[in-house]
Amino acid sequence: MAYKNFTGTRVFSPDNISIAAEIIKSGGLVAFPTETVYGLGANALNPEAVENIFRAKGRPADNPLIVHIAEISDIKKYSENLSEKAKMLMEKFWPGPLAIILKKSREIPDIVSAGLDTAAFRMPGHQIALDLIRKSGLPIAAPSANTSGRPSPTDAAHVLEDLSGKIDAVIDAGPVHIGIESTVIDMSGDMPAILRPGKISAEEIEEVIGKIEVIAHFGDTGNAPPAPGMKYRHYSPFARVEILEDESEMFRLARDYISAGKRVAAVIDSDEKVKSPFIRFYRDYNHLANELFRWFRDFDDAGAEVILIKRVKKEGIGNAIMNRLEKAASK
Numbered sequence: 001m002a003y004k005n006f007t008g009t010r011v012f013s014p015d016n017i018s019i020a021a022e023i024i025k026s027g028g029l030v031a032f033p034t035e036t037v038y039g040l041g042a043n044a045l046n047p048e049a050v051e052n053i054f055r056a057k058g059r060p061a062d063n064p065l066i067v068h069i070a071e072i073s074d075i076k077k078y079s080e081n082l083s084e085k086a087k088m089l090m091e092k093f094w095p096g097p098l099a100i101i102l103k104k105s106r107e108i109p110d111i112v113s114a115g116l117d118t119a120a121f122r123m124p125g126h127q128i129a130l131d132l133i134r135k136s137g138l139p140i141a142a143p144s145a146n147t148s149g150r151p152s153p154t155d156a157a158h159v160l161e162d163l164s165g166k167i168d169a170v171i172d173a174g175p176v177h178i179g180i181e182s183t184v185i186d187m188s189g190d191m192p193a194i195l196r197p198g199k200i201s202a203e204e205i206e207e208v209i210g211k212i213e214v215i216a217h218f219g220d221t222g223n224a225p226p227a228p229g230m231k232y233r234h235y236s237p238f239a240r241v242e243i244l245e246d247e248s249e250m251f252r253l254a255r256d257y258i259s260a261g262k263r264v265a266a267v268i269d270s271d272e273k274v275k276s277p278f279i280r281f282y283r284d285y286n287h288l289a290n291e292l293f294r295w296f297r298d299f300d301d302a303g304a305e306v307i308l309i310k311r312v313k314k315e316g317i318g319n320a321i322m323n324r325l326e327k328a329a330s331k
Ligand code: TXA
Pocket: 034, 036, 037, 038, 039, 040, 063, 064, 065, 066, 099, 101, 113, 116, 118, 119, 120, 122, 124, 142, 143, 144, 145, 180, 181, 182, 183, 184, 195, 196, 226, 227, 228, 229, 230
């Protein structure tokens, strides 16, 4: 099944991947599912096609993209000075939610890496993404398929909400599995450094390659540069996000905002099932990671002005959740 919506963006089901691959080959933009979030893909070797990614998203030109590949062996063509440790990470975590920064080869155009001499690479753990890369026969440059600054899309509907009419097509394969973007690790320098926390934790990585650095905030640099994307506000709903210490602070603030006439939404860790467009409950951190960006968009649709959420423990995927919450809360 495929159809063109009223803005001209085509919506493909997974059995139309071959047509989507043709669009990539001819320099077009195709949004596609990965296990983390939907990506906005273009031929990574075609600078004009990549430029259109920046244009469609309204993305600052100094924020580099991740190059998606479908075979580990392809990395030799696109990178240089590949270390043993980087190879070990690929063997262990690919396909999967880990983007690895390496010194890039001349094959990768400068626009992809925003002029840096390094580039981020990832082999996604999603069959549709892998099929699209294989059928196009090309590396695919893809940031998250949202308007720059908005929450990353975890469903094809979110992609269309932001980019309908600005991209050629989206492959709709339903909701993603993880819901938060990949862990980004810089393996281009002497000391491996995590630039963006994700589903794969620092502990899991250290089990494979030993000591690494974690650069959790822009500004607190070690000897590796932070991901350029970290200086931008990110993942933000239109509503103001407030992170609270505990329940009593949440209730107090909710009362204050409500008596000031504000529409307040809340994300709560409980297995209750109250139905309200202003409340969402989560069972555990994986569930929260999976739904967070969707709930931000739902609350915006409901007209919420403030979103309240209790801080989560910085352990496992909790690190990645707090990183996204802190970015969403910074204005
Ligand atoms: O899960 C994901 O990684 C998704 C899916 C589509 O693969 N992609 C994604 O891409 O989240 P994007 O562009 O939204 O985030 C990529 C991050 C940015 O913070 C960017 O600054 C950083 O990776 N990055 C990319 N190349 C880099 C480089 N050479 N050096 C430092 N940071 C880099």
